[in-house]
Amino acid sequence: MPAQVLDTALDAVGNTPLIRLDRLAKLHNIKCNLLGKVEYMSAGGSVKDRIAKAMVEAAEKDGKLIPGKSVVIEPTSGNTGIGLAMACAIKGYSVIITLPNKMSLEKEAALRALGAEVVRTPTEAAWDSPDSHIGVARKLQREIPHGIILDQYGNVNNPLAHELTTGPEIIAAIEATPSTFEKPSSGKVDVFVAGAGTGGTVTGTSRALKKHNKGTIVVATDPKGSILAYPDSLNIDGTGAQYIVEGIGYDFIPDVLSRDVKDIDTWIKTSDQESFDAVQTLMRSEGLLVGGSSGSSLSGALTWLKTSDVGKNVAQTPGKNVVVMLPDGIRNYMSKEWFIKLAMEREPSPLANEIARL
Numbered sequence: 001m002p003a004q005v006l007d008t009a010l011d012a013v014g015n016t017p018l019i020r021l022d023r024l025a026k027l028h029n030i031k032c033n034l035l036g037k038v039e040y041m042s043a044g045g046s047v048k049d050r051i052a053k054a055m056v057e058a059a060e061k062d063g064k065l066i067p068g069k070s071v072v073i074e075p076t077s078g079n080t081g082i083g084l085a086m087a088c089a090i091k092g093y094s095v096i097i098t099l100p101n102k103m104s105l106e107k108e109a110a111l112r113a114l115g116a117e118v119v120r121t122p123t124e125a126a127w128d129s130p131d132s133h134i135g136v137a138r139k140l141q142r143e144i145p146h147g148i149i150l151d152q153y154g155n156v157n158n159p160l161a162h163e164l165t166t167g168p169e170i171i172a173a174i175e176a177t178p179s180t181f182e183k184p185s186s187g188k189v190d191v192f193v194a195g196a197g198t199g200g201t202v203t204g205t206s207r208a209l210k211k212h213n214k215g216t217i218v219v220a221t222d223p224k225g226s227i228l229a230y231p232d233s234l235n236i237d238g239t240g241a242q243y244i245v246e247g248i249g250y251d252f253i254p255d256v257l258s259r260d261v262k263d264i265d266t267w268i269k270t271s272d273q274e275s276f277d278a279v280q281t282l283m284r285s286e287g288l289l290v291g292g293s294s295g296s297s298l299s300g301a302l303t304w305l306k307t308s309d310v311g312k313n314v315a316q317t318p319g320k321n322v323v324v325m326l327p328d329g330i331r332n333y334m335s336k337e338w339f340i341k342l343a344m345e346r347e348p349s350p351l352a353n354e355i356a357r358l
């Protein structure tokens with residue numbers, strides 16, 4: 001985008017860079033192009049800014065929001081809330097976010113800084129219990145005048161925002177990058193890998209990519225302990241187990257998630273440990289300050305590239321483009337134990353020895 005003055009922060013949502021992960025590919029002996037879609041560069045810091053903006057704008061168009069009166073209430077793992085709070089700060093709507101206890105303090109602080117009210121809910125409450133983040137949001141909406149839930153789990157503007165922005169951005173970036181001897185490119189999006197929370201990202205982006213190129217393979221990742229993966233047999237081990245990674249996985253199937261094999265070709269289950277290891281590698285070898293679910297996307301991508309027959313073939317074909325969704329940044333998790341641990345963890349280095357000697 002040429003340099004220009006933007007009207008509001010909402011004009012700096014999306015349009016995120018697609019960045020080569022060459023060092024990481026080399027570490028794993030992968031010959032295809034591994035590319036990261038870096039969503040922490042969006043104004044609110046995550047992929048969910050896109051749907052927050054889209055849902056607010058659609059509700060405004062339908063006359064459902066009244067500045068100074070409407071109270072936008074949303075159950076979220078935090079990032080949709082941050083996007084909504086940003087949009088509503090600009091547009092003059094009040095916001096209440098219901099947020100499970102496991103979600104980070106950094107997300108709550110960002111929400112409050114943007115002027116939102118935050119109500120914490122028990123992480124272990126089943127989605128359909130009155131105590132869950134969804135149950136509490138519904139109760140608040142019944143009782144608060146002019147309360148409205150935009151409902152990312154059922155709102156068509158969630159997947160649609162990705163079909164209209166995320167997918168086309170990826171296609172445009174790849175098509176605009178010429179194939180060279182040193183950096184060959186098929187010119188197509190051969191594979192797209194993303195984690196699923198509501199499922200809006202993977203479903204909507206898949207629709208755009210597959211419409212453009214029928215051959216694009218879409219791989220979704222789901223944390224162990226969640227039930228989103230298809231077929232259900234993938235979820236049997238560890239159903240109900242708690243996992244630390246935020247923003248992906250659920251105990252119900254959101255309406256906006258398509259588990260149809262026409263949209264999502266295959267699912268990979270990921271563990272917390274492999275996700276955090278992948279975050280560390282993204283930081284140390286690519287300089288990318290991503291959050292935990294980015295590690296899940298990457299580790300799922302690597303598992304698929306190393307273990308499935310189709311994946312092994314893609315991995316060894318120079319020029320094939322494998323796009324990995326990196327949904328948010330480490331800003332959201334700086335105080336979390338898993339981050340402090342991976343930040344501090346190091347092999348003793350000659351430089352550290354020298355510093356100690358001086």
Ligand code: PMP
Nearest residue numbers: 079197198199200201247293327
């Ligand atoms: N990663 C993070 C950090 C998120 O906040 C979310 C949204 N819950 C996702 C991944 C998954 O995105 P989606 O809801 O579109 O499936």
